[in-house]
Amino acid sequence: MASPPTEHPGRMGGAIPRFSWKTALAVLVVLGLTGWSFAGTKFDLVELFTSTRPIEKFISGMFPPDLSAATLRTTAIGLLETFQMSFLGALIGAIAAFPLAALATAEAATVGSSRRERLLRTVPYRLSRFVLNIFRSIPDILWALVFVIAVGLGPFPGTLALAVHSAGILGKLYSETLEAVPVRPVEALRATGASPLQSFLFGRLPQAMSGFTSLTLYQWECNIRSATVLGLVGAGGIGQQIIISMNLFDYPKVATLVGATIIVVLLVDRFSAAVRKRLVY
Amino acid sequence: MISSPRSKEKPLGRIALEDVTVRFSKAPALEDVTIEVEPGERLAVIGASGAGKTTLFRVLTRSVALTSGRIAVGGRDLYTLSKKELKGVRRRVGTIYQAYNLVPQLPAGINVALGEVGGMGSLKTLRTFLAGPEGALAKRIEETLERVGLSGRARTRTADLSGGQQQRVAVARLLVQRPELILADEPFAAVDPVTTERVTDTLFELNDEGATLLVNLHDVNIARRFPRIIALREGRPVFDGSPELLTEEKLSRIYAGDPYGTAAEPDPETQYDVRRHVEGSARLVEGRDGISAH
Ligand SMILES: Nc1ncnc2c1ncn2[C@@H]1O[C@H](COP(=O)(O)OP(=O)(O)OP(=O)(O)O)[C@@H](O)[C@H]1O
Numbered sequence: 001m002a003s004p005p006t007e008h009p010g011r012m013g014g015a016i017p018r019f020s021w022k023t024a025l026a027v028l029v030v031l032g033l034t035g036w037s038f039a040g041t042k043f044d045l046v047e048l049f050t051s052t053r054p055i056e057k058f059i060s061g062m063f064p065p066d067l068s069a070a071t072l073r074t075t076a077i078g079l080l081e082t083f084q085m086s087f088l089g090a091l092i093g094a095i096a097a098f099p100l101a102a103l104a105t106a107e108a109a110t111v112g113s114s115r116r117e118r119l120l121r122t123v124p125y126r127l128s129r130f131v132l133n134i135f136r137s138i139p140d141i142l143w144a145l146v147f148v149i150a151v152g153l154g155p156f157p158g159t160l161a162l163a164v165h166s167a168g169i170l171g172k173l174y175s176e177t178l179e180a181v182p183v184r185p186v187e188a189l190r191a192t193g194a195s196p197l198q199s200f201l202f203g204r205l206p207q208a209m210s211g212f213t214s215l216t217l218y219q220w221e222c223n224i225r226s227a228t229v230l231g232l233v234g235a236g237g238i239g240q241q242i243i244i245s246m247n248l249f250d251y252p253k254v255a256t257l258v259g260a261t262i263i264v265v266l267l268v269d270r271f272s273a274a275v276r277k278r279l280v281y
Numbered sequence: 282m283i284s285s286p287r288s289k290e291k292p293l294g295r296i297a298l299e300d301v302t303v304r305f306s307k308a309p310a311l312e313d314v315t316i317e318v319e320p321g322e323r324l325a326v327i328g329a330s331g332a333g334k335t336t337l338f339r340v341l342t343r344s345v346a347l348t349s350g351r352i353a354v355g356g357r358d359l360y361t362l363s364k365k366e367l368k369g370v371r372r373r374v375g376t377i378y379q380a381y382n383l384v385p386q387l388p389a390g391i392n393v394a395l396g397e398v399g400g401m402g403s404l405k406t407l408r409t410f411l412a413g414p415e416g417a418l419a420k421r422i423e424e425t426l427e428r429v430g431l432s433g434r435a436r437t438r439t440a441d442l443s444g445g446q447q448q449r450v451a452v453a454r455l456l457v458q459r460p461e462l463i464l465a466d467e468p469f470a471a472v473d474p475v476t477t478e479r480v481t482d483t484l485f486e487l488n489d490e491g492a493t494l495l496v497n498l499h500d501v502n503i504a505r506r507f508p509r510i511i512a513l514r515e516g517r518p519v520f521d522g523s524p525e526l527l528t529e530e531k532l533s534r535i536y537a538g539d540p541y542g543t544a545a546e547p548d549p550e551t552q553y554d555v556r557r558h559v560e561g562s563a564r565l566v567e568g569r570d571g572i573s574a575h
């Protein structure tokens with residue numbers, strides 16, 4: 001048996017990083033960035049609390065909230081639309097994410113394969129990673145702008161935006177789950193002559209599956225939150241009602257819409273968290 | 282008889298390792314290993330933890346890259362075979378490892394079916410994936426599960442079986458696969474004495490039916506039931522012969538320097554203290570010598 005590598009003698013040290021020029025430099029950089037960002041954003045707590053702007057008027061104008069039948073109806077319709085957008089967005093996103101994630105999963109064992117074979121395997125891998133990165137790194141509200149320009153106002157472009165962004169996020173998370181799975185069963189399959197597809201279907205996928213469900217639920221949860229603001233760019237959902245009422249200075253109605261949104265978001269959060277807890281295995 | 286040797290294909294033939302060296306970082310896992318194994322042989326591999334036993338098995342399915350040397354299977358260089366030829370060889374190699382090689386989330390029956398998956402076309406693969414094995418294969422799975430004492434457990438999720446039961450599932454998979462070469466890497470590390478006997482018997486039966494059997498063992502007493510024993514130490518073969526030639530002195534040299542002591546004298550205190558009921562497949566700490574059950 002090879003002897004373990006010898007270390008420097010002396011104290012072992014605690015769990016916090018020990019002093020080094022690298023950490024000192026990092027601390028300096030963080031401090032510098034902090035000051036620079038304070039200046040750049042005109043960050044001013046005094047201004048926040050002494051401002052004479054009509055924030056008070058806005059808040060006091062919200063009470064009492066407008067609970068008329070017409071407003072409640074608008075609220076309900078807006079919320080249902082938000083819900084539908086978030087759900088479809090997560091579902092379509094998940095369906096699109098799956099094949100992309102499968103392609104974006106590195107197959108570990110390539111022992112003895114030729115250069116050409118490895119190249120053939122890299123092309124779809126890189127390509128799907130690239131697509132997923134684009135989907136994911138463009139925020140959903142920007143996607144919503146793009147789709148509003150492409151297909152007009154309403155919940156449809158909002159749903160498309162959520163679907164594309166969800167596909168990007170889920171694709172990345174799925175492929176990470178697939179890669180993090182214990183490899184021994186997969187290798188055992190490969191060693192008895194299973195093809196890459198077969199070892200994926202019977203080795204990787206079953207081990208990653210329960211993770212997928214939980215990730216998808218979580219993405220749906222995030223979509224509900226996103227869907228409430230997509231309306232600000234005209235992409236449907238309750239946000240659209242909120243911005244309309246704001247522009248009309250109808251603050252009591254804004255209060256109802258915002259309050260209802262918060263309640264629904266919290267409820268979905270709870271529900272999804274409870275389901276995910278059960279899934280963990 | 283469930284397992285009859287494959288008739289159509291040309292047999293795998295003799296396995297010859299020539300000066301095989303495998304280096305992972307700097308210390309070699311295998312160094313200048315030259316071994317020949319005839320078809321139908323029954324061979325035990327022993328050695329301390331980290332001696333290179335698992336690596337030896339992994340090169341036989343081309344699962345790790347060689348640093349130097351050559352491995353011939355039936356006279357042909359394993360590491361230059363085309364993808365298709367390699368698949369053909371691998372299909373005829375059956376493996377059974379500690380407890381890690383089953384897919385814990387799948388039903389036991391599917392894990393057994395995976396012995397056949399290398400020979401399935403795309404359509405049958407998909408059908409099995411979606412609807413499970415059917416027809417003759419399904420029947421064979423039931424029969425083999427019965428043969429290993431797990432009848433009626435085909436639908437049980439593998440993770441819900443005990444360690445010993447899981448090892449029997451792995452044996453059932455071998456029976457379905459009917460391999461010509463069996464690589465068993467510490468198959469008894471997680472199992473009780475009864476299962477150990479049963480698994481040994483089945484492996485010997487398969488060997489009697491013509492399969493070459495290589496078993497990697499920590500338990501020297503079981504190894505002595507094999508007509509040929511190879512011992513590795515720091516990646517080099519230091520013994521190759523029949524059990525009578527394996528003296529106590531040689532044994533202590535094989536296991537010298539291993540802090541867990543020799544596998545020949547397991548500590549009775551810890552002997553049955555393998556945590557075999559812990560959930561999931563991570564139930565085993567690797568390389569714990571001398572605690573395999575008798
Ligand atoms: N994939 C790997 N990467 C790096 N080093 C490895 C790898 N696999 C094995 N090794 C090293 O090679 C050496 C031999 O390992 P191997 O698994 O063959 O030992 P072993 O005889 O099977 O041990 P054990 O009885 O504990 O299972 C060890 O030092 C190990 O750390």
Ligand SMILES: [Mg+2]
Pocket residue numbers: 334335336466
């Ligand atoms: Mg090993």
